[in-house]
Amino acid sequence: MKKQATREAYGKALLELGKQHQDIVVLDADLSKSTKTAEFARVFPERFINAGIAEQNMMGMSAGLAAAGKTVFASTFAVFAAGRAFEQIRNSIAYAALDVKICATHAGITVGEDGGSHQSVEDIALMRIIPGMRVVVPADGPSTGQLLEQLYHRKGPAYLRLGRLAVDQVYAEDNKLELDRGVELKIGTEATIVACGIMVDRAIQAWELLSREGISVSVVDMHTIKPLDQELLIKKAKETGAILTVEEHSIIGGLGSAVCEIVSEYYPVPVLRMGIKDQFGQSGRPEELLQHYGLGVEDIVQKVRNLLEIK
Amino acid sequence: MREINDRAVLQVKEKALAIRRHIVTMLSAAGSGHTGGSLSASDIVACLYFWEMNLDPANPDWENRDRFVLSKGHAAPVLYAALAERGFFPTEQLMTLRKLGSPLQGHPDMRKLAGVEASTGSLGQGISWAVGMALAGKIDKKPHRVYVMVGDGELEEGMVWEASMAAAHYKLDNLLLFVDHNGLQIDGKISEVLSPEPISDKFRAFGWHVIEVDGHHIPDIMEALNQARRVKGQPVVIVAATTKGKGCSFMEDRVEWHGTAPNREEMDKALAELV
Structure with missing residues (x-):
């Protein structure tokens, strides 16, 4: 693609x-x-x-x-x-x-x-x-x-x-995405990865690696962060009992925060947030930077393992 | 061009007086608000609403209406008084100013009150808003004009000059800016706080056609408005020399009346002068 x-x-x-x-x-x-x-x-x-x-x-x-x-x-x-x-x-x-x-x-x-x-x-x-x-x-x-x-x-x-970096296609050209509705891209049972932006593709890559290990996770593309698809989020919290959020943004105030706000009020389950850890970025190649700030595919896989340990 | 005659001047003068009386009364009822800058703008606003602008109070969203943006939104009482006098809503409603649930917010809110063209109050933003409206008029080849008023202290906002550059660059001759040049801002004289002078030279350098006028002399304001209509290919600014608190002797040119409302006694004293 x-x-x-x-x-x-x-x-x-x-x-x-x-x-x-x-x-x-x-x-x-x-x-x-x-x-x-x-x-x-x-x-x-x-x-x-x-x-x-x-x-x-x-x-x-x-x-x-x-x-x-x-x-x-x-x-x-x-x-x-x-x-x-x-x-x-x-x-x-x-x-x-x-x-x-x-x-x-x-x-x-x-x-x-x-x-x-x-x-x-x-x-x-x-x-x-x-x-x-x-x-x-x-x-x-x-x-x-x-x-x-x-x-x-x-x-x-x-x-x-929107982003500067060219990224792989997640969707077909004739996709039927709906504004304000998250998308269940992968359906698994042990945890849900909720991602947005360019991290969605990486979450899918992590899902593949986890599948090989026999770990079954869901992947949700939460493209609309506000208004958040509460219905889907609560459903996934109930079904999988643990959530990992992944975003190319500070872990403060972004997707992770939005998810925690809803989950903690309506169906509390463990949530781990992946993103930029309250710091500024720096010069470098995009892929290098994603690795440096802990947003690599392997980082997501490891974080899911951590999440399952505390679940 | 509009005709300038004794009858028109007298009518606008009467409306300016009515506006000032409303301002003092509603601010006294509200117990807070900006008196000085509302009174300094009253004669200009009266000229706009009772002589210059094409409006239809029965149809406030009429597509071809002229627009007025009060960029110095803290002077909301002068706008509300003019709208009420012009028939957009009953004058009794003026007494709800700043009260919970009232469409007459402390600063103008276009979503709450018919006739308000822009939600303003954060200084510098209304002029950009007016530039956008004038651009829309150009895109649609509409004949209507866009009027906007800034305070002289407001000229300290950098955004005003971003907007001024854009207005000249896009040759917005359907845009007319008033500077309510009363010389005072909250912390004191504009010349002492952070001088925006020389105001006219700055606008000229930014590519505007500048007209200077006594902002309380109604025939002169009218003449300036007619002159502005003849300018093609560039925006026009009318730098209007005004007096803060104009019309109430004990408020005139006194900085403490920037953001103070008159109490009952002060209101009576003011109304006794506004006849």
């Missing part, structure tokens, strides 16, 4: 959406070649606004455009979207419940060589805490396209977290 970065899939899907829907306006902050909005800009220059290197104003303008009836897709790197423009997203976009989709690329440590200043490990937490904000982290190219189209039809603010 071909590798594709979720940002690549975003650029393609956005162009297709733009062809179908005249109300779509796309904004970028001088990163259109990297966020892949450049193709939309080339085809629909009259509906593309380059905000320049001014993310705060980009979010404010997005609010004004949405208030005037546009469906807005605003893109930049995750660290500048969720971080630098946080309060504009909160007060101008989310407080007014406006139809702005913040599509942030270069999330997580797999940004790679650019280093810690550009590796957002906090954005899920920042966006998740804003009232009314939907938070979506697709696993691969095909699911990005599918979820983006559904986001267009779902009114209100949303944060779509």
Whole structure:
């Protein structure tokens, strides 16, 4: 299967959406070649606004455009979207419940060589805490396209977290993914791995290794972190009695936290969280970084073993 | 162009007076809020709502309406008073300002009150919002205009200048910015806290057409608005020299009236002057 970065899939899907829907306006902050909005800009220059290197104003303008009836897709790197423009997203976009989709690329440590200043490990937490904000982290190219189209039809603010790194396909092009509904990719009995983004594929690889050892685990792609698919999560807690969360994000405030919030209230079972352990990233090759920060496939396998010991 | 005549000027003056009386009364009832900056903006807001803008209070979402964004959202009382006087909601509702469950929030909330075009209050954001609205107007080739008001202290927000760059870059001649230049901010004189001067030169350097006006002289404000309509290919800023607390002698140019509401006695004293 071909590798594709979720940002690549975003650029393609956005162009297709733009062809179908005249109300779509796309904004970028001088990163259109990297966020892949450049193709939309080339085809629909009259509906593309380059905000320049001014993310705060980009979010404010997005609010004004949405208030005037546009469906807005605003893109930049995750660290500048969720971080630098946080309060504009909160007060101008989310407080007014406006139809702005913040599509942030270069999330997580797999940004790679650019280093810690550009590796957002906090954005899920920042966006998740804003009232009314939907938070979506697709696993691969095909699911990005599918979820983006559904986001267009779902009114209100949303944060779509995308990556720089080309990743293996988890889904077929004609997948039937549903926004707000987690996906049981593998069904096993002893524990459930709940993953999002690029960690979904690695969770599947871990599942294969565990299967060979005779360990039976479920794998869930929790692509929508808010609103979280509570029903599926509680079902998996009941069925398997232990959960491991895996994300390319701080273990504070992201998928792991969201899962713990629900599981602890409705069906307490042991939960272990894998992610970046309250620290910044650094320069390196993406694969090296994932190994360095303990997000390798073997790390997931080992963590599942640990989880089964405490279950 | 709108016609400037004695009758129009008199009508706007009467509305400005009514707005100021509402401001003082509702703030006194609320027991908190921003009096000074609401009063300094009253004459400009009266010109907009009772002379300049195309609006339909019976149809607040009318597609081709002109939009006004109060970027200095803490002056919400001046906006609420104008909307009520213009017929968007009954004036009695003004007395619910800042009360639990009221659509008249401490800062404007477009989701709670018809006629409010933007949820503002976090300074610097309303101007970006207005730039977005003006861009939408250009994309859709709509004739409506977008008006936005910032405070002079608000010019200290970096985002204002990001928005100013964008407005000039995209040649937004359907955008008109007012700077309510009353010279005071919470901590004191803007010249002492962190001077945004020279204001007009800054906007000129950013590519704007600048008009300076006495923000309490209604025929001059009207003339500036007409002049603004003739400018093509660039955004217009009207830098309006105003007095904080204008209309109530004991509040005028006094920084302590930035974020203070009048008590009953002060309200009576103010209303006695606002006749």
